[in-house]
Amino acid sequence: MSLGDTRENPLKLVRVNSLSVLVQEEIERMILSGEIATGEWLNESSLAQRFGLSRGPVREAFRALGESGLVRIVKNQGVFVREVSVVEADQIYDLREALDELVGRKVAATATRDQIKILHELLDEMDTATGANDVTRYHTLNLRFHDLLVESTANAKLIITYRRLIKELHLFRLRGLAQFGGLRNSNEEHRMIVKAIELKDAETAGRALKAHVVKSRDRMHKAYGVNAAD
Amino acid sequence: MSLGDTRENPLKLVRVNSLSVLVQEEIERMILSGEIATGEWLNESSLAQRFGLSRGPVREAFRALGESGLVRIVKNQGVFVREVSVVEADQIYDLREALDELVGRKVAATATRDQIKILHELLDEMDTATGANDVTRYHTLNLRFHDLLVESTANAKLIITYRRLIKELHLFRLRGLAQFGGLRNSNEEHRMIVKAIELKDAETAGRALKAHVVKSRDRMHKAYGVNAAD
DNA sequence: TTAACGTTAATCGTTGACAATATCTTAGTT
DNA sequence: AACTAAGATATTGTCAACGATTAACGTTAA
The missing domain is CATH 1.20.120.530 (GntR ligand-binding domain-like)
Structure with missing residues (x-):
């Protein structure tokens, strides 16, 4: 699925929000819906490929998600959905x-x-x-x-x-x-x-x-x- | 000033933290110390140049800072230190x-x-x-x-x-x-x-x-x- | 004075490349 | 068979260059 598939006015969405924001929202949705399990590893390049974009916006989305507490970022290892004890x-x-x-x-x-x-x-x-x-x-x-x-x-x-x-x-x-x-x-x-x-x-x-x-x-x-x- | 100037064990810092995290912390310090005024525009490439890095880590730091509420990101315009009313x-x-x-x-x-x-x-x-x-x-x-x-x-x-x-x-x-x-x-x-x-x-x-x-x-x-x- | 136009500069995003690191595989040894 | 170590592989981290898009500004003409 590509981000361009958004139902309501995809053109306007991209004009107002940057790609990284859209990616961030999509990943957040996937996490909160349980589509991605807690603890699971988020592959940077395969996510980028899935969304049909380069790694840049995905990495930026990761940083934002990290700050919001939804993912855990480990240097040289990657990004994981946070597990809350x-x-x-x-x-x-x-x-x-x-x-x-x-x-x-x-x-x-x-x-x-x-x-x-x-x-x-x-x-x-x-x-x-x-x-x-x-x-x-x-x-x-x-x-x-x-x-x-x-x-x-x-x-x-x-x-x-x-x-x-x-x-x-x-x-x-x-x-x-x-x-x-x-x-x-x-x-x-x-x-x-x-x-x-x-x-x-x-x-x-x-x-x-x-x-x-x-x-x-x-x-x-x-x-x-x-x-x-x- | 380059990020490599850090006093205590700069090598270890870079080994543990990614550059984007270091940039994030440095920009946060500059904002909270008043070194950068509220409302001020943060130039992506000149900051990158100042730190001696490419734009990537700076952009990632911006996203994290945006999520933490310290900066406001406007698409196609740039990043500004948030003004709190x-x-x-x-x-x-x-x-x-x-x-x-x-x-x-x-x-x-x-x-x-x-x-x-x-x-x-x-x-x-x-x-x-x-x-x-x-x-x-x-x-x-x-x-x-x-x-x-x-x-x-x-x-x-x-x-x-x-x-x-x-x-x-x-x-x-x-x-x-x-x-x-x-x-x-x-x-x-x-x-x-x-x-x-x-x-x-x-x-x-x-x-x-x-x-x-x-x-x-x-x-x-x-x-x-x-x-x-x- | 105002509107249209063009220039400029910045961000946004892509691509390709390479280094550093982690992980997996495999061969070799005990 | 189990363990170890070396090598291959995959992934992240970072950089550099490029084109596209957009906003801001100045200029020109009505």
Whole structure:
């Protein structure tokens, strides 16, 4: 597959974004979709050949992906999809606790009616997915839910920081278990969060979102059999 | 000046790090030291010539720096040192509030005796700098103080996230006023933080650190004549 | 004054080459 | 058969030169 195959207006894409940015986005997509496994080696020249370009843009994309934490670059050996350990996932959850509390507080103040409407739709869809025991679908919706929350804060720096962490957490998920279970409980927590947002109760929304992250982490630990004392 | 001029064991440096990493670090140093002004254009080929290299490593360093938020890359125009607006600095302070509260809580649990000793030394040095009205010196020590705090949390993800934000905040400082004043108050807040850490009182340390960030932001606003409602 | 045109300079991307390094293969030895 | 060492191979790191694309600027003409 070549990059030129992009469906919507490929010419404009190349005019606005450089090739290295397009390559970066494509590789990121491949990593996050699991198309490339964690730990896997990314061959510079074969990727270039696959995209129909030279090694230059691919190497530049690698450097950017390295800085964003998705790949690990080893001199004279190459580029590998990063493997996120349980310890590191745990550290990310620490951060998410703090950031999500902030998200809750801010979103309660800034969320628009439209955004809240979409949140409700996502809640219902997640219930449907839970009923059908469709874990993959739930996971996708869950990502969208939290991404919409952070996006509604209208704090650009918070948004990109948050998304970076979510991507790395996703690397951890890809590593082993697809999901951490407890879908029903999880969505009940989601509803409490949305309720607080509707009431524009920043304090409660922040606490609810933080508590949700704490419990998500517990579910992760349980799934991995990690001692709570770790 | 060529990169080969590095003082300590240049050969080993090149053997371990690729040239693009060295270039990245050097450009980052130039940006953060103010050697290159915010908004300034970074000429690809003249930088390459200056370092005595080809354009390849420089371009790769640019991509990494772009991802880290220190430069802005415009296709077909080039690379510019990012300019951080007051609005953006404000968003970063929002994040710092949340992160520093986390830092306070964690560091109270994890800080070693040695680390606390260094914190005390920094406190005293900052008092000295305040007495001498040496704002630049105070600022350096202040950076070291907060960096040591976050480093003492032993949470790698928190450390790199925090440092990234501090670097961008530094870009904002470079833009205009060197400092935000209120040195004496600031160091009194520092002492309260360290006291809570010594008592291993995580809750108080977190609150104190968060409060410190809130006040730092206020001092920044005051210096810029920004309305608190913004 | 404004619009069109051409020049210039920079980035973007390609290609081909070579060196340095890592990895795999193979032959030889114990 | 197992281990070792030398050599072959593959990959990354870096460079140099080239053409294409684009943005910026100055000039000219209406």
